[in-house]
Amino acid sequence: EVQLVESGGGLVQPGGSLTLSCAASGFTFRNYEMNWVRQAPGKGLEWISYIRHGGTNIYYAASVKGRFTISRDDAKDSLYLQMSGLRAEDTAVYFCARDGFHYYGLDLWGQGTTVTVSS
Amino acid sequence: QSPLTQPPSASGSPGQSVTISCTGTYSDVGGYNYVSWYQQYPGKAPKLIIYEVIKRPSGVPDRFSGSKSGNTASLTVSGLQAEDEADYYCSSYARNNNFFGTGTRVTVL
Numbered sequence: 001e002v003q004l005v006e007s008g009g010g011l012v013q014p015g016g017s018l019t020l021s022c023a024a025s026g027f028t029f030r031n032y033e034m035n036w037v038r039q040a041p042g043k044g045l046e047w048i049s050y051i052r053h054g055g056t057n058i059y060y061a062a063s064v065k066g067r068f069t070i071s072r073d074d075a076k077d078s079l080y081l082q083m084s085g086l087r088a089e090d091t092a093v094y095f096c097a098r099d100g101f102h103y104y105g106l107d108l109w110g111q112g113t114t115v116t117v118s119s
Numbered sequence: 120q121s122p123l124t125q126p127p128s129a130s131g132s133p134g135q136s137v138t139i140s141c142t143g144t145y146s147d148v149g150g151y152n153y154v155s156w157y158q159q160y161p162g163k164a165p166k167l168i169i170y171e172v173i174k175r176p177s178g179v180p181d182r183f184s185g186s187k188s189g190n191t192a193s194l195t196v197s198g199l200q201a202e203d204e205a206d207y208y209c210s211s212y213a214r215n216n217n218f219f220g221t222g223t224r225v226t227v228l
Contacts, residue, residue, distance in 0.1 A: 035217070037165075044122065045157070045165065045208050047217040059215045095164055104212055105155040105170025112164060 002026035002108065004096050009113030016086050016117070022079040022096030022110055030054070030074035033099035035106060036081050038092035038115075046092075049081065050099075064090075086117045123148065123209055123220035130226040131199045139223045141192040141209030149190035153212035156185060156194045158205050165208065169194060201227050 008020040022034070036049045049070040050059045058070055069082040079096050093114050097106040124142040131137040141148065141156075148154055154172045157165035167176055169185035172192060182197045192211070196203050204227045209220035 037219075044222040045159075045210075045219040046122075047210070047219060050217065061216065097165075100167075100170060100176075103170055103174070104153040105167050105174075105176070106157070106165070106210075107167045107170070107176060109164035109166070 004098065004108055004110035006094065006096055006110040006113035009094065009115045011116045011118065012086055013119050014087060014117055017082070017084040018086065018115060019083070020081040020094055020096075020113055020115070022081075024077045024079070024098075027098075027108075029072075029077040032101065034070075034072060034079045035097045035099065036068075036070060036079075037095045037097050037106070037109075038090075039095070039112075040089070040092040043092075051079070083115070086115075088117050091115060091117045121218075123211060123218055125207075125209060125220040125223045127221070128224045128226065130228055131196075132228045133199055133201065135199050136195055136197045137199060137225060138193050138195045139207055139209075139225070141194070141211075141220045143190050143192075143211055143218065145190060147211040147213035147216075147218055148187065148192050151212050152187070154185065154187060154192040155210045156183075157208045157210065159208065160205050196225065199227050203227060 005023045048061045051070045067085040071080045093112040095112045096110045098108040100107040129137045156169035159165040172187045
């Protein structure tokens with residue numbers, strides 16, 4: 001089955017760190033560009049990071065730049081998001097999402113993992 | 120960075136059509152034919168329904184259509200059905216960025 005499964009969410013104190021993982025299966029992961037998108041409780045979607053296949057290009061939203069790091073391990077079919085300096089406003093469901101193959105659009109999403117930043 | 124602007128809500132009766140606008144700038148919506156639309160049910164992951172302004176992924180009903188004029192993109196849902204009641208988000212590529220719209224809740228009356 002073609003799917004993405006996120007893990008690693010949880011409760012963390014302000015200023016703390018957390019690493020999210022996204023396991024891909026059912027497709028050739030190394031051929032696809034990947035993204036992280038988040039959704040705060042009751043709010044809309046926010047794109048936060050992108051990584052090209054091979055990791056050659058990486059981009060971040062201004063809201064997380066310098067605090068979050070996206071990476072991938074194609075040998076393990078996995079995508080990661082290292083988060084540090086966490087703030088209350090980072091509380092959200094975090095989705096990993098796949099870019100379409102040679103087209104623009106996020107065509108495959110995971111179910112999401114919840115990150116709560118609170119003391 | 121500012122999200123793209125969508126109306127907070129839209130509604131229609133079964134069988135009617137509803138159109139949702141998505142307004143950006145010349146740097147995002149107006150500058151690229153890279154607008155996509157997503158449908159999201161409460162508590163679920165978003166689903167891609169339109170990509171590159173007008174294209175539909177396999178399996179998406181042709182009741183969903185997209186268009187763009189200048190800095191505004193639009194999603195039209197024709198022949199509304201009960202299962203179309205959901206949140207809809209537009210998204211646009213911008214140079215080294217990707218912006219989502221503010222979201223529109225579609226209600227089927």
